[in-house]
Amino acid sequence: MIWEGWAHKFGDNISTDHIAPGRYFHLRSQLSELAKHVLEDADPGFAARVKPGDFVVAGRNFGLGSSREHAAAIMRLAGVGAVVAQSVARIFFRNAINVGLPVAVCDTSPICSGDLLRLDLERGVLEDVTRGLVIPVAPLPPVMLAILRDGGLVAHLLRRGRLSAVGPT
Amino acid sequence: MAQTLVEKILSEKVGRPVRAGEFVVVPVDLVLMHDGTGCLAVRQLEALGRAAPRYPDRTVLVLDHGLPSPRKELSNDHVFLREFARRSGSRLHDCGHGVCHQVMVEEYVGPGQIVVGADSHTCTAGALAAFATGMGSTDVAVAMGWGETWLRVPETIRVDAEGEFREAVSAKDLALWLVGQLGTDGANYQALEFGGTAVTALDMAGRLTLCNMSVEVGAKTGVVAADDLTRAYLASLGREEAWRRLEPDAGAGYARRITVDVSGLDPLVALPHRVDNVVPVGEVAGTPVQQVFVGSCTNGRLEDLRTVASFVRGKRVASGVRLLVIPSSRRVYRQALAAGLLADLVEAGAIICPPGCGPCSGVHLGVLGDGEACLSSSNRNFQGRMGNPAGQVYLASPATCAASALRGVITDPREVLV
Numbered sequence: 105m106i107w108e109g110w111a112h113k114f115g116d117n118i119s120t121d122h123i124a125p126g127r128y129f130h131l132r133s134q135l136s137e138l139a140k141h142v143l144e145d146a147d148p149g150f151a152a153r154v155k156p157g158d159f160v161v162a163g164r165n166f167g168l169g170s171s172r173e174h175a176a177a178i179m180r181l182a183g184v185g186a187v188v189a190q191s192v193a194r195i196f197f198r199n200a201i202n203v204g205l206p207v208a209v210c211d212t213s214p215i216c217s218g219d220l221l222r223l224d225l226e227r228g229v230l231e232d233v234t235r236g237l238v239i240p241v242a243p244l245p246p247v248m249l250a251i252l253r254d255g256g257l258v259a260h261l262l263r264r265g266r267l268s269a270v271g272p273t
Numbered sequence: 274m275a276q277t278l279v280e281k282i283l284s285e286k287v288g289r290p291v292r293a294g295e296f297v298v299v300p301v302d303l304v305l306m307h308d309g310t311g312c313l314a315v316r317q318l319e320a321l322g323r324a325a326p327r328y329p330d331r332t333v334l335v336l337d338h339g340l341p342s343p344r345k346e347l348s349n350d351h352v353f354l355r356e357f358a359r360r361s362g363s364r365l366h367d368c369g370h371g372v373c374h375q376v377m378v379e380e381y382v383g384p385g386q387i388v389v390g391a392d393s394h395t396c397t398a399g400a401l402a403a404f405a406t407g408m409g410s411t412d413v414a415v416a417m418g419w420g421e422t423w424l425r426v427p428e429t430i431r432v433d434a435e436g437e438f439r440e441a442v443s444a445k446d447l448a449l450w451l452v453g454q455l456g457t458d459g460a461n462y463q464a465l466e467f468g469g470t471a472v473t474a475l476d477m478a479g480r481l482t483l484c485n486m487s488v489e490v491g492a493k494t495g496v497v498a499a500d501d502l503t504r505a506y507l508a509s510l511g512r513e514e515a516w517r518r519l520e521p522d523a524g525a526g527y528a529r530r531i532t533v534d535v536s537g538l539d540p541l542v543a544l545p546h547r548v549d550n551v552v553p554v555g556e557v558a559g560t561p562v563q564q565v566f567v568g569s570c571t572n573g574r575l576e577d578l579r580t581v582a583s584f585v586r587g588k589r590v591a592s593g594v595r596l597l598v599i600p601s602s603r604r605v606y607r608q609a610l611a612a613g614l615l616a617d618l619v620e621a622g623a624i625i626c627p628p629g630c631g632p633c634s635g636v637h638l639g640v641l642g643d644g645e646a647c648l649s650s651s652n653r654n655f656q657g658r659m660g661n662p663a664g665q666v667y668l669a670s671p672a673t674c675a676a677s678a679l680r681g682v683i684t685d686p687r688e689v690l691v
Contacts, residue, residue: 117457117547123552125662126635129338130346133312133353148680157299165458168491169655170634171393173313173409174455193491194462195393199409247296247423258320267415269296 105225105253107206109157109185111232113217114146116163120170120196122146124178132174139178157185159221161212164189167196176200185248186223188212188241201248204256209242225249246270275524277429278496280466281308282404282519286387293428293528301416302403303331303381307373307388309338309634310410312350314391315357327382328363328422335376336337337629340368343637371628374398374570377405377425378481379604381509381513384499389416393488394652400480401507402499402519407488427493428528430460431557433469436536441686443580444479445572445650445670448486450533453551461491463528466521471535472497477506478576485571486652489548540686542648543668546656554673554685564598564647565590565678567671568626569633572650573601575608577671582614584675584689585621591681596623597639599631623678635660648677 108273122145124138131138139207143150143160160179166189167175176199179187186206190213208223210230215221219234223241230239244252247269254260261267274290284290290613304326306314311334313352318326326332334354342348346592353370358365366376373390374397382398388405391413398405408422416422434447450463465487466598472480486496497503498520507516532664542557544550567573567581581598590596600606600619606628609615615625632639633651641647641664649659654666667683 116450119655121635121653121658125657127530127657127660129309129634129636129641130344132309133346133350145662165491169393169653170455171391171395171407171409173391173411177313191458191461192652194493195407195409198412200338202409202411245296245425257415258317261321261415266419267298267421269298269423 105260106222107186108222109159110155110245111159111161111217111219111221112150112154113215114162114164117165117168118146118162119168120172120175123167123175124172128198135174135181138174140179149192151182154183158268160184160187161215162168162187162189163212164191166192171195173199173203176205177203180205184196188223193260201252202257210239221225249263275522275669276529277525278402278466278519279420279427279429279494280519281521282385282387283426285385285569289651291426292631293426295426297422297426299387299653300421301389302386303333303415304416305333305373305388305392307338307392307397308336308347310391310465311354313410314414314417315354315568318413318418321414321418323418325361325463326363326600327415329656330364330611332363332417333366333377333381334358334363334368335366335373337370337372338634339636340627340629347670357531369603372570372630373578374485374571375573375601375605383512384503384519386447386689389413389422391575394485396487396492396494397481397485397570399484399487399494399496400481401503402496404494406494423460425466427462429464429466430531431466431468431527432528433530433532434471434535435469435532436469436534437504438471438535438538441672442538442540443670444475444482446538446541447535448483449543449551449668450538452486452489452549453541456549457489457547458491463492465492465495467495467497473500476576477502478574482571487661489652520527540670540673542673542683543654545654545665546668547583548653548668554669554683558677558682558685560683561587561646561681562648562677562683563593564595564597564641565647565674566632566639566647566649566651568597568599568601568631569651570601571652572671573599573605573606577650578609578614579644580671581675582617583687584621584672585679586617588621588680590622594678594681595639596678597626597631598623599626600628632659634658648683650674
């Protein structure tokens, strides 16, 4: 459970309307098309610029707003490798884990766009390799770690057969 | 062991006492999807290897975000969902039936239930003392396929509202006040439990507005105890048998207690582009608006339409303003029609649209032009929310919306009182 990528820094309160704008509602059944507009209202150039494995780095309350799983799904489809943020809105957090997109909560203030980052969820740290920083990451609940380890909720259930509140024992 | 309302509901369903902080798997009484989230949920259900929902008669599908459909892509999503409902036996509410959360409280939800919905405003139903929460499509697909979901029992923030609302001040203003106080993440992962004399005295429409807006402070859900008013409400819908008294225990443990005297509240407005960017209406009075929207799962009920009608009756909407009024369900539409409210609204120049979400999430029926401002009774004003990142959305109560529609600028409703 280690991910490495280049940082794209965003501010606070990036909403699901920023990530998957309502004017593209009609693309919800064509996720690869919707992915071309990911984060468009926060940064119009992001979708063209993001490379596979890149990290989205944000301030507080990333993903606030709607329950639309499409927001997390298109981030993953567009190539985002992980999300690290000061704090993450509840439904988005769940959705990201469910689509196999790792999310880590930590102090992102020292990170800048272009930094090389390495997220190690087992050790519970985010390394900013560029700046030589080791930032502790809040632990994920066992059930979420289990889902993420299996690659998402569908894979988790196909593998396990049913839900467990504490992950597999 | 003294329990909060949420602890009580979840404990009953789990079959043993549970406390805030615990992770549990719970049975789900009702599953909700709409035309923005249902297709992905159905496809994920198939990916999970389930041919059909475990409980089709408790799987509710409402077409409300785009109706009648504005584009062929959405139309095809509707076709897909209708076919799913037909072959699975799920409960479909087709175009025109209403906004999903309004349909849920009118026809399905009762005290003590667990409701999972593929929409963040599923928490609206908490006003009926249900544990109702929004999730993404795959979580909802699992709830459909297995009839259960996992969750962390939330801590509760208790909000005691006391006193009496002054004229032209309403539950929406209390909700906006709370969002301004807590911020958009002030209740993240927690539940809001509303009580106090002002809430006890509130009609169900007001309670629904409060619970609806809970997600705007990041809460998992918002709840109100089930009391005699809940009983009367359910009885009015022919569903009295769903009622039982359900309230928190005295001495329950809350993460935080907030007390507010609602008699001190002014009409409030949330400024673009954040719901917690809340100011008294006086601070933005005079701001021109081109569109005013009264409707949505937040404020589209008969009481809200009645409020607007009382302001505009015998008068005319300001030139240059589009006043969109959208009853949140066919039932509300019928009642408004029978009460003569729609005639009043139409005479004043309002545009009545079919029961559904309308312009709220930027799909259709009122997308903004560049530089346009909309004053809306809905729940979100993020940049781009109403279909155009170059538009501005302000949030307010139906009374503030009505007064502003008459003047063409954001207006304190107390200046236009009838």
